[in-house]
Amino acid sequence: MKWPLLDVPSSATVKDTRSPSPAHLSNKVPVVQHPHHMHPLTPLITYSNDHFSPGSPPTHLSPDIDPKTGIPRPPHPSELSPYYPLSPGAVGQIPTPLGWLVPQQGQPMYSLPPGGFRHPYPALAMNASMSSLVSSRFSPHMVAPAHPGLPTSGIPHPAIVSPIVKQEPAPPSLISGSLDCEKSPVTVKKEEEKKPHVKKPLNAFMLYMKEMRAKVVAECTLKESAAINQILGRKWHNLSREEQAKYYELARKERQLHSQLYPTWSARDNYGKKKKRKREKQLSQTQSQQQVQEAEGALASKSKKPCVQYLPPEKPCDSPASSHGSMLDSPATPSAALASPAAPAATHSEQAQPLSLTTKPETRAQLALHSAAFLSAKAAASSSGQMGSQPPLLSRPLPLGSMPTALLASPPSFPTTLHAHQALPVLQAQPLSLVTKSAH
DNA sequence: CGACCTTTGAAGTAT
């Protein structure tokens, strides 16, 4: 019962061939914005099975070492993941513009500071073994940035954010480790500031957002990301299992690649680098919520309003995700809707009731209830099995008691955990499971 | 100017 390897290159084919997306007009990180003609995931699509199979590391992960420079020789550019390009050294030798920096080649996974990333990233010049020689404890990016032998034209890894970028300085003890233990706090801080920030690899949903955001924005009057994200969240839930699987697989590969490029990197490294989120907000409605609700109202009234295209039950939108009919009514996957346990039934609830796009606990409870109702029906309908292609999402540690056992198994590439704070398809709709969301 | 908002998922820490 192995989750079938997705033929990413073929299945992911150019979804985003349409409208130029406003996203590339962003002034936030213009450098990294992908061109509208480029499928945002195109870079990832280079992960063809030929180049990247789960069983074996991508060929570019074991680059030859240039005998002259000792720098890993880059593979053919086409083999490079623009998201996780090779070492800067290798990068610097790439004859063609780098994927993650060059719009024509693809969208970078990670944003760069407006000023660009000037200094080379020596750590990336090391492969895993090299880095281990330098430090078996610290991430490659923890290594002193200066490397005389490296070309200054080194291009930063997209996962790396210039240390200049604000980021609340984490406790030196946390970051610097023993290497800096003998240095003065000032020195430590300085070096810390030089340290590139390796970002977390994007998860499936983030990848999906990256791809779909531009479209949603293009077709909606809403511009606020918070509102867009809510819509995207719903769309995500409405994706068929196949569609989601695509992103889970991509995310899995991203993590794999990330872990190979940054063997010592840990998510912990980034802890505390962002301002702590406000705990108790949600008391007042945000404007985005109001906007979304307006959109919802428009949807309910079927008037031409923001995002109507994205929310209709039968014909969600003309987005690629649904263009092949897999989103809501994929005939091949009767249980496809189960791929989104938290999703209210696209075909049932969306029109029946306004989107529950507010963070109000009570409203979330409603959402859960709706989801529960939908799931109950769906679960009953899908109790016949079809495990081979069952979405993994139901395998989360929830009130599984009432779930069909057949739904509990999950493909390896799917998430196996479900947080209580997430919108839950709680069949028994326990308010308790929703309360914790307020802490998010 | 920078945190907040909002989403899901992964991975971390805390209990």
Place this chain on the structure above:
DNA sequence: ATACTTCAAAGGTCG
């Protein structure tokens, strides 16, 4: 083992 927290993207909004 479970629950909770943080960060990843994004861009308008707000203090």
